Amino acid sequence: MTPAPGPALEARGLGKRFGGVVAVDGASLSVGRGEILGLIGPNGAGKSTLFDLLSGVQRADRGQVLLFGEDVTALPAHARARRGLTRTFQLARELDRLTVIENLVLAAPDQPGEALWRALVRPAAVARAERAAIARAGELLETVGLADKRHEPARALSGGQKKLLELARCLITGAPLILLDEVGAGVAPALLDHLTDTIARIRREHDRTLMVIEHNMGLIGRLCDRVVVMAGGKPIADGDFDAVCADPRVVESYLGLAA
Amino acid sequence: MTAYLVAILTSVGFYVVLALALNLQWGLTGMLNFGLAGFYALGAYASAITTELGGMPFLAGFAMAIVVGTLAGLAVAGLSARLVGDFLAIATLGFAEIVRFLALNEDWLTRGPRGFPIETRPIPEGLSREASAWAYLGLVALLVVVAFVIVERIRTAPMGRVLRAIREDELVPAALGKDVFRFKLKAFALGAALAAAAGSLYAHWVQNISPDHFTTALAIGVWMSLIVGGTGNNRGVLVGATLVMVILEGSRFLTGVVPGLDAERLSALRIALIGVLIIVTVRFRPEGLLPEPRIRLETPAKGA
Ligand SMILES: Nc1ncnc2c1ncn2[C@@H]1O[C@H](COP(=O)(O)OP(=O)(O)OP(=O)(O)O)[C@@H](O)[C@H]1O
Ligand SMILES: [Mg+2]
Numbered sequence: 314m315t316p317a318p319g320p321a322l323e324a325r326g327l328g329k330r331f332g333g334v335v336a337v338d339g340a341s342l343s344v345g346r347g348e349i350l351g352l353i354g355p356n357g358a359g360k361s362t363l364f365d366l367l368s369g370v371q372r373a374d375r376g377q378v379l380l381f382g383e384d385v386t387a388l389p390a391h392a393r394a395r396r397g398l399t400r401t402f403q404l405a406r407e408l409d410r411l412t413v414i415e416n417l418v419l420a421a422p423d424q425p426g427e428a429l430w431r432a433l434v435r436p437a438a439v440a441r442a443e444r445a446a447i448a449r450a451g452e453l454l455e456t457v458g459l460a461d462k463r464h465e466p467a468r469a470l471s472g473g474q475k476k477l478l479e480l481a482r483c484l485i486t487g488a489p490l491i492l493l494d495e496v497g498a499g500v501a502p503a504l505l506d507h508l509t510d511t512i513a514r515i516r517r518e519h520d521r522t523l524m525v526i527e528h529n530m531g532l533i534g535r536l537c538d539r540v541v542v543m544a545g546g547k548p549i550a551d552g553d554f555d556a557v558c559a560d561p562r563v564v565e566s567y568l569g570l571a572a
Numbered sequence: 573m574t575a576y577l578v579a580i581l582t583s584v585g586f587y588v589v590l591a592l593a594l595n596l597q598w599g600l601t602g603m604l605n606f607g608l609a610g611f612y613a614l615g616a617y618a619s620a621i622t623t624e625l626g627g628m629p630f631l632a633g634f635a636m637a638i639v640v641g642t643l644a645g646l647a648v649a650g651l652s653a654r655l656v657g658d659f660l661a662i663a664t665l666g667f668a669e670i671v672r673f674l675a676l677n678e679d680w681l682t683r684g685p686r687g688f689p690i691e692t693r694p695i696p697e698g699l700s701r702e703a704s705a706w707a708y709l710g711l712v713a714l715l716v717v718v719a720f721v722i723v724e725r726i727r728t729a730p731m732g733r734v735l736r737a738i739r740e741d742e743l744v745p746a747a748l749g750k751d752v753f754r755f756k757l758k759a760f761a762l763g764a765a766l767a768a769a770a771g772s773l774y775a776h777w778v779q780n781i782s783p784d785h786f787t788t789a790l791a792i793g794v795w796m797s798l799i800v801g802g803t804g805n806n807r808g809v810l811v812g813a814t815l816v817m818v819i820l821e822g823s824r825f826l827t828g829v830v831p832g833l834d835a836e837r838l839s840a841l842r843i844a845l846i847g848v849l850i851i852v853t854v855r856f857r858p859e860g861l862l863p864e865p866r867i868r869l870e871t872p873a874k875g876a
Contacts, residue, residue, distance in 0.1 A: 368747060394749035402747075408740040411733070414869045419733050420748040426730030427750075429758055433725050443730060444872050451871040464868055486748055 319382050321346045321490050321522040322398065327366050327376035328546075329359075336362040338546030339376070344490070349516055349523045351537035351554070353530075355567045359546040360526045361403050364492050367524075368400045369393045380490070395422075399483045400492035403526070405475035405499075409468035413459055413478060414450050416467050420482045421446035446485075453481040457511060458504075472499030477508065484515065490522045497529045509535055530558075530568075542567060578705045582777060584817045585712035586770050590790075591797040591813040592719045592806060593766035599804040599864075600727055601759040602739030603649070604661040608767055608794055610668030613786035615641050615768025616775035617675060617682055623692035623776075625681070630694040634772045641768020645761035668788070675783040687782035690775055708777055715773055719766050724806045726759075728867065735759055736804075793820065796846055800853050802860030811861055819845050 320343040329337040337359040344350045352360050365371040367378055369390035377386045378393075385393050408416050424446065425431050426439035454460045457477040462470060470478060476496050483491045493512075500508055509532050515521055527533050533540060533554060540557045542550040544566040550557050557563055590608055597603045618640040619633035626632070644667070652663040675682045682688055695707040726732045734755055737745040742752045775781050793816050801812020823842050833841070853860060 370743060370747065390743075390746040391749050391751050394747055399749070400747050402743075406741050406744050408737050408744055410740060410864065411736060412866060412869070415733060415867060418730075418869055419737050419745065422749060424730040427734055427755075429726070429731060429762070432729035432731040433722060435725070435729070439729070447869045448871050450869070464866065466866070482748065488749075 319346075320344055320379075321348070321381060322367065322524070323377075323379040324363070324367060325377040325379070327363065327378070328374045329362055329366055329371065330374060335546050337366060337373075340543070340547045341376075342541055342548055342551070344522060344524055346522055347516070347520065348539060349512075349525060349537050351533040351540040352524060352526045352543060353528070353533060353540060353557075353567065354543035354549075358543040358567075360543050361494055363543070364400060364494055364524075364526065368398060368492060370400075394486065394488060397488045398490045398492070399486045399488040401476070401479040401483060401494055401496065403494040403498070405472065405479055407467035407470060407475045407478055410466055412464050413462045413467055413470065414447070414454065414464065416478055417450035417453060417482055417485050418443070418446045420485045421449065422487055449485060450481075453484055456484075457481045458507065471501075473501050473504055476500055477504075480508075480511070484519070484521075489520070490524075492524045492526075494526045495528065496525065497527055497532050505529070505532065508532075512536060575702065575705060578702075578709050580817070580821050582705075582709045582712050583821070584814050585709070585716050586774050586777075587794065587797065587817050588716050588810055588813045589719045589770035590767055590794045591801070591809045592716075592723045593763040593770075594794055594798055595804065595806060595809045596723045596726065596735075596766070597760050597763040599798060599809070600723075600732060600739060601735040601756060603756060603760055604658070605664045605760070605763070606661050606788075606791060607648070607664030607666070607668035607671075609786040609788060609791040610664070610671040611641055611644060611764045611767035612771040612774070612790070613668075613671050613675060613781075613783070614644055615771025616781050616786070617671075617688070617771075618768065619772035620688050620690050620775045620781060621681060624688070624690055630692050630776060633692065633776070634694070634769065637768045637772035638765050641771075642761050642765040644768075645764025646757060648764070649757050649760035668786075668791070672783050672786065675786075683782075685782055685784075687780045688775075690779045690781065693776055693779075694773070712773055712777070715769060719769075720806060720810070722762070722766070726762075727804075727806065731755075733867075793817075793846070796850060798860070800849055800860060802862035802864065804864030805860065805862045808860050808862030815849075816846060819849065 322344040324340055324342050327337055327340045340363055354360055366373045369388060377384055380393060380396050380398055425442050431439050454463060457480060459474060459477060476499060480496060497505055513536060516523060537554060540554050541548045542557055542563045550560045550563050590612060594608055597605045615637035619637040622628050622633040622636040623630060648663055648667050652660045676685055694711055695704050734745055734750050738752055738755060746752045797812035797816045798809055800815060802808025820842055
C-alpha cells in the first residue's frame with residue numbers, strides 16, 4: 314500500500330487565547346506520514362493547547378487544521394478521531410472505575426453493541442465484535458506490560474502505568490495519527506527505555522504517525538525524526554534533533570533553562 | 573392487611589422504575605436529573621389527557637406518555653448537554669417546575685390543583701376490588717421487569733461501557749471517536765421515557781392525579797434509593813427503592829403506636845429516618861449496599 318501524498322496533519326496559523334493569555338499565537342506546522350515529530354519547549358509554551366486545537370478538544374480562535382488533506386477545523390473531537398487522529402493527555406485521563414481492559418475495549422472502533430437496539434437485542438455480531446476487541450485488547454496489554462493489571466480498576470494504576478494504558482488505548486482505535494502529551498512523565502526510569510522501544514516499534518510495525526510532547530530530551534533524541542521547538546505560542550525552530558539543539562534561540566529559550 | 577400490602581408493593585413498583593431510569597441517567601452516564609418528578613408527572617398527565625379528554629383506550633395513553641416523555645427528555649438533554657455539566661441539573665429542575673406550573677394553572681387541560689379524575693383502567697371491568705388490585709400489581713411488576721431488563725442489558729453491552737466512560741470523563745470517549753452528545757441524548761431520553769411510562773401506570777392506578785403527587789420530595793426519595801442501594805447497580809437500586817419506600821410507608825404505622833406522633837411530626841420523622849439512612853450509608857458503605865458490579869472481560873479460549 315503506497316500512502317497518499319501530502320502530510321498527515323497540518324496546522325495553519327492556529328491561535329487561541331484564554332482571557333488575556335495568548336496560549337497559541339499563529340502556529341503553523343506539518344507532520345509527514347509515518348513520521349515521529351517531537352514537540353518541545355518551555356512550560357507554558359502552548360504545546361498542550363496546540364494539541365487541544367489539533368484534536369478538537371478546544372476550538373481555535375483562528376487558523377485551520379488539515380487532517381490527511383481534509384479541513385477538519387469545524388469538526389468536534391470525536392469526528393476527528395473517526396478520521397484518524399487520537400491522543401493522550403498530559404495529566405493521564407484513565408477512566409477510574411472501568412477496569413484496565415475495559416479502558417482498552419472501549420476504544421475499539423465500530424463496536425456494533427454501542428447502538429441502542431443492538432445493545433437490547435444482541436444480534437450475534439455484537440458478541441463476535443466484542444470477542445475480537447477483547448482479544449486485541451489482551452494482546453495490547455501484553456505489549457505495554459499491563460497484562461497482570463487486567464481486571465484492576467484503572468484508578469489503581471501508578472502514574473506511569475496510566476500513561477501506558479493511554480498509549481495502548483490510542484493503539485486499539487486503529488487511528489493512524491497519535492498525539493502523545495508527555496508520555497514519559499511519571500514513568501519509572503527503568504520503564505522509560507521499554508516505553509521508547511514500544512513507541513518506535515509501533516511506528517515500524519503498525520505504520521503510525523506520531524507527534525510527541527516531551528521534556529525528556531533523551532526520549533526525544535532517540536525517538537524523533539524531526540523536532541519542533543515552541544516558545545510563546547508558536548514554533549521557533551524546526552529540524553532534526555541535533556540541529557535544533559544547536560540553535561541559539563532554542564538554547565536561550567528552553568535548553569538553557571534545563572542545563 | 574393484604575390489600576394494604578398489595579398497594580404498597582404497587583407503589584414500590586413505580587418507585588423502582590423511577591430509580592432504574594435515574595440509574596441509567598445518573599448511575600451509568602453521570603447525567604444529573606433533579607427533575608425526575610417532572611417526567612413522571614408528564615407521563616401521568618399525557619396519559620390521562622389522552623384517555624379522559626381524548627376518549628382513547630389505556631394503551632394509547634401509555635404510548636402517548638412514552639412519546640411525550642422521550643421528546644421532553646431529548647429536548648431537556650439536547651438543549652443543555654452541550655453546555656457545562658451543571659447546567660443540566662438546573663435545566664431539569666426548571667423543567668419539573670414548568671410541568672408543575674402547567675399542571676397547576678392550565679385547568680382546561682389538567683383540572684389544576686383540584687385533581688384530575690381518571691376513569692380509564694388498563695385492567696378488565698367487573699373484577700372484584702381485590703382481584704383488580706392484584707391484576708394492577710401484575711402490570712406494574714411487568715413494567716418493572718421490562719425496565720430492569722432494558723437498563724441491565726444496556727449496562728452490560730458495549731453501549732453501557734461508553735456511558736460509563738462518559739460518566740468518568742467525557743473527554744476521553746470523545747478523543748477515542750465516540751459521539752458523546754448522541755450517547756447522552758439516548759441515555760437521557762430513554763430514562764425520561766421510562767419515568768413517563770411509570771407515570772402513566774401510576775395515573776390510572778390512583779385514578780386522581782394532582783400536582784401534589786409529583787413533588788421534589790418524591791425525586792429526593794428516588795435519589796436516596798440510588799445512594800443507599802448502590803449507584804450503577806440495578807439490583808442495588810431495586811433494593812434501595814424498596815428500602816426507602818418501606819421506610820416512607822411503614823413509618824405510617826407508628827402513629828397510634830407512639831403517643832404524641834401526629835401526621836405532621838410523622839412526615840418530619842420520615843425525612844429524618846431517610847437522612848439517618850443516608851448518613852450511615854455514606855459513612856460506612858459509600859458505594860451503597862450493592863456496589864457497582866465489576867465487569868470481567870476474559871479473552872476467549874482459542875477456537876471457542
Ligand atoms: N484552560 C485554560 N485557561 C486559561 N489559561 C490556560 C488554559 N490552558 C492553558 N492556559 C495557559 O496557556 C498557556 C499555554 O499552556 P500549555 O498548557 O499549552 O503549555 P505547555 O507548553 O503544554 O506547558 P507544559 O510544558 O507546562 O505542559 C499557559 O500560560 C497556560 O497557563
Ligand atoms: Mg503541556
